[in-house]
Amino acid sequence: MNEKLFLDSEEIELEQVYCKPKALTDLPFHYCPGCGHSVVHRVLMEVVDELGIQEDIIGVAPVGCSVFAYKYMNIDMQEAAHGRASAVATGIKRVLPDKYVFSYQGDGDLAAIGTAETIHTVNRGENILMVFINNGIYGMTGGQMAPTSLPGQVTSTTPYGRDVAMIGNPIKIADLLVLLPGAYYVSRHVVHTPNGVRKLKKALIKSFEYQKQKKGTCFVEVVTNCPSGWKMTPVETIKYLEEKMIPMYPLGDLKVPQK
Numbered sequence: 001m002n003e004k005l006f007l008d009s010e011e012i013e014l015e016q017v018y019c020k021p022k023a024l025t026d027l028p029f030h031y032c033p034g035c036g037h038s039v040v041h042r043v044l045m046e047v048v049d050e051l052g053i054q055e056d057i058i059g060v061a062p063v064g065c066s067v068f069a070y071k072y073m074n075i076d077m078q079e080a081a082h083g084r085a086s087a088v089a090t091g092i093k094r095v096l097p098d099k100y101v102f103s104y105q106g107d108g109d110l111a112a113i114g115t116a117e118t119i120h121t122v123n124r125g126e127n128i129l130m131v132f133i134n135n136g137i138y139g140m141t142g143g144q145m146a147p148t149s150l151p152g153q154v155t156s157t158t159p160y161g162r163d164v165a166m167i168g169n170p171i172k173i174a175d176l177l178v179l180l181p182g183a184y185y186v187s188r189h190v191v192h193t194p195n196g197v198r199k200l201k202k203a204l205i206k207s208f209e210y211q212k213q214k215k216g217t218c219f220v221e222v223v224t225n226c227p228s229g230w231k232m233t234p235v236e237t238i239k240y241l242e243e244k245m246i247p248m249y250p251l252g253d254l255k256v257p258q259k
Contacts, residue, residue: 034234083114125182
């Protein structure tokens with residue numbers, strides 16, 4: 001769609017290069033400035049629009065910042081108890097096998113209280129997509145240490161930094177899931193750069209295509225930031241993300257279909 005702009009009596013034609021996905025509601029995002037959730041929401045709903053599956057998709061979001069997804073995604077959504085989103089998504093997919101089904105979960109949820117559900121869902125090869133938001137901290141409930149928090153990372157429950165000798169190393173949940181036969185496609189991405197957004201979008205499209213083909217579980221991790229939980233400005237979190245988080249959680253495809 002083109003529009004016209006008049007500048008100093010000169011007519012200038014403008015070309016629209018972007019519009020809000022129809023699969024997003026009209027509510028403004030309320031996430032903290034710099035948070036990656038809103039970008040992931042937008043990309044995910046862009047994919048829904050482009051695939052034309054708005055009436056045929058069901059999302060499941062649990063407790064945590066992820067829970068707000070149902071306010072913004074203009075699709076059928078189901079809330080789940082903390083950590084149980086993949087279990088709920090499994091039930092929905094088994095009852096409605098022709099629907100596209102995905103869970104949208106944070107690291108405190110998917111990799112902590114929901115570790116058992118995550119592992120067994122993938123081990124069974126449930127035909128769903130699991131979208132995993134990894135910001136290395138509990139965002140909504142006060143900035144506590146998560147299983148994904150980095151060694152030495154300061155949180156509200158590790159004020160002197162995460163002590164590996166006492167608490168253990170960060171859990172690279174995607175790397176663990178690669179070992180399970182039910183995992184068909186496992187990939188890790190970021191959304192703080194245009195190229196990162198493009199790669200995430202491709203991974204989501206692939207995941208829904210594989211789900212249509214009934215290939216098994218697809219798992220897409222997004223390594224992102226939490227300015228409020230990290231006690232940093234949005235600009236500072238980008239530097240921390242690139243210098244600390246990404247080296248711990250390298251980007252790219254971890255498991256792809258065998259040709």
